Amino acid sequence: MLDVGAIESMARRLRCDVVEMLAEAGSGHPGGSLSAADIVAALYFGVMEHDPKRPDMPERDRFILSKGHAAPVLYAALAEAGYFPRENLKTLRKLGSMLQGHPDSTKTPGVEVSTGSLGNGLAISNGIALGLRLRGQDEQRVFCLMGDGELQEGLVWEAAMFAAQQKLERVIAIVDRNGLQIDGRTSEVVAVDPIAEKFRAFGWEAMNCDGHDVRAILTAIDGASGRHGKPTVIVADTVKGAGVSFMEDRCEWHGTAPSAEQAEAALAELEQMPDNA
Amino acid sequence: MGDKRATREAFGETLIELAREGRDDVVALDADLAKSTTTAKFAAEYPERFFDVGIAEQNMVDTAAGLAATGFTPFTGSFAVFATGRAYDQVRNTVCYSNLSVKLCPTHAGVTVGPDGGSHEMIEDIALMRVLPRMRVLVPADYTAAKWAVRAAASTPGPFYVRLGRATVGAVYPDDFAFELGRANVLREGSDVTLVACGVMVERALAAAELLAAQGTSAEVIDAVSIKPLDGDTIVASAGKTGAVVTCEEHSIIGGLGSAVAEVLGERHPVPLVRVGVNDTFGTSGDPEELMRHFGLTAEDVAQAAGKLLSR
Numbered sequence: 023m024l025d026v027g028a029i030e031s032m033a034r035r036l037r038c039d040v041v042e043m044l045a046e047a048g049s050g051h052p053g054g055s056l057s058a059a060d061i062v063a064a065l066y067f068g069v070m071e072h073d074p075k076r077p078d079m080p081e082r083d084r085f086i087l088s089k090g091h092a093a094p095v096l097y098a099a100l101a102e103a104g105y106f107p108r109e110n111l112k113t114l115r116k117l118g119s120m121l122q123g124h125p126d127s128t129k130t131p132g133v134e135v136s137t138g139s140l141g142n143g144l145a146i147s148n149g150i151a152l153g154l155r156l157r158g159q160d161e162q163r164v165f166c167l168m169g170d171g172e173l174q175e176g177l178v179w180e181a182a183m184f185a186a187q188q189k190l191e192r193v194i195a196i197v198d199r200n201g202l203q204i205d206g207r208t209s210e211v212v213a214v215d216p217i218a219e220k221f222r223a224f225g226w227e228a229m230n231c232d233g234h235d236v237r238a239i240l241t242a243i244d245g246a247s248g249r250h251g252k253p254t255v256i257v258a259d260t261v262k263g264a265g266v267s268f269m270e271d272r273c274e275w276h277g278t279a280p281s282a283e284q285a286e287a288a289l290a291e292l293e294q295m296p297d298n299a
Numbered sequence: 300m301g302d303k304r305a306t307r308e309a310f311g312e313t314l315i316e317l318a319r320e321g322r323d324d325v326v327a328l329d330a331d332l333a334k335s336t337t338t339a340k341f342a343a344e345y346p347e348r349f350f351d352v353g354i355a356e357q358n359m360v361d362t363a364a365g366l367a368a369t370g371f372t373p374f375t376g377s378f379a380v381f382a383t384g385r386a387y388d389q390v391r392n393t394v395c396y397s398n399l400s401v402k403l404c405p406t407h408a409g410v411t412v413g414p415d416g417g418s419h420e421m422i423e424d425i426a427l428m429r430v431l432p433r434m435r436v437l438v439p440a441d442y443t444a445a446k447w448a449v450r451a452a453a454s455t456p457g458p459f460y461v462r463l464g465r466a467t468v469g470a471v472y473p474d475d476f477a478f479e480l481g482r483a484n485v486l487r488e489g490s491d492v493t494l495v496a497c498g499v500m501v502e503r504a505l506a507a508a509e510l511l512a513a514q515g516t517s518a519e520v521i522d523a524v525s526i527k528p529l530d531g532d533t534i535v536a537s538a539g540k541t542g543a544v545v546t547c548e549e550h551s552i553i554g555g556l557g558s559a560v561a562e563v564l565g566e567r568h569p570v571p572l573v574r575v576g577v578n579d580t581f582g583t584s585g586d587p588e589e590l591m592r593h594f595g596l597t598a599e600d601v602a603q604a605a606g607k608l609l610s611r
Contacts, residue, residue: 126396126397127397127398128396128397128398134368135365135368135393135397135399136393136396136397137393138392139388142361142388142389142392142393145357145361145362145364145365147365148358148361148365149361149363149364149365149366149367149369149373150365150366150368150369151365152350152362152365152366153365153366153368153369153370154369156347156348156366156369156371157369157370176357177355177358177361177389180353180355180357181358181362183353183355184355184358184362187353188350
């Protein structure tokens, strides 16, 4: 596990990878990848038990990227961790690539289950948690990263009820609450707030944290890993496009790749980004 | 050969058998229909391996996918209309796209659901499932075939759809019949016309062959229990012999068995063909046998369709 400073550096590397990958691919989703970078870095380099050399190691923690369009940041983390060579990142979204536009578990080592159609990750995570419990492996945790717009999918709430019913205390959902979706502000399309209160009403433990503060993320996850008979949700407040000023908090950058010039500007900015931004 | 039984009865019973035989990986899920689908029988014996997700079919399929991702072999219940239509995104994007060993075995397929009416009579499910890459589709004709289908799903990795029914059907197969995945079974040999059937229509196709025999027409009857993979060789060989094919299904004539057979014959051995099934309309309330008459799915209807085809 890396310390906080090293995780912050890693988060910046993931952001640079994301920008480079998307510029090379010519399409993809920068906004939600950048907003999730600190969370993903914290999980892969500061929290989860996993072994890039043995992606199917039974006693691993699981990660499900329910907001599958943030695949670039997941791929960057998997590459930096050593699941596959970093050169592969250049093949994102190209014919024959192991890195599909959205996560494909049949192609990419380290991807547990395919996602991309929103709203599915939490129910999948519940099934994994049930399976681990049946196997007596209840040390392992299942992390599910969702977007806040994604919470508009009804299935999320079917899964939320079920997780509480089954007392799936090893399920830890993290909401990347960047407040934007394709058509605009989440609050103006269909409001999902207050998120923590909704999950509490559904029988969950819920907490909020700053989704760009690695130390706060680690503290929240640490608190979520207790034995209280309830699943936990961490509502992580983030900024869409975080780290690249011209992308920040702009829904146009949900699904548009940067041009070569824009990528250059973004990388220059990321290189100067302080670790505790 | 035993009494008339519903194919759904084989579901829970076979799951129990598999568990008793040491298949510790077999688990079951249902969506508030455990008694109707018979998963409740499995739940009674193996409560720790059964999960009722409530009235939430999408949740059922994704939860099953998660269980499959941890090495279990989950079987899901619910009714055919909800397990496919309501949860199509989960079946497609989670189960099939991830190539997970989730076994969908919904019951109450077809118009023989009866009085519940068109909202519950699923006649598009074979089409919906057949088109999915990696999905295998089995439509058993009787209790014995249904037991085999559940076992075939349990012993073959990957996604499966096993279509089960509520209505009781007569036994078509002896208890010890040797089924094979991907093989159609020639149940009666004939030379004038081929009747290719699946599910509850197999019994009726056999009866239709009797009616045709009385009129001097020799009908070959094939049970296409494995709709995907489809046994094209057996169907083409039979069409080559008889030169005319009638497909029989308790399903829309669009996209189901009739379409699958037409695709194979169209490419490999075109012959005159007629599809007996529900003709692009929804189901309706009624007694199951009454509905089979209403939709033209009786042995007489099949015999008549064959007669018309041969006089064309």
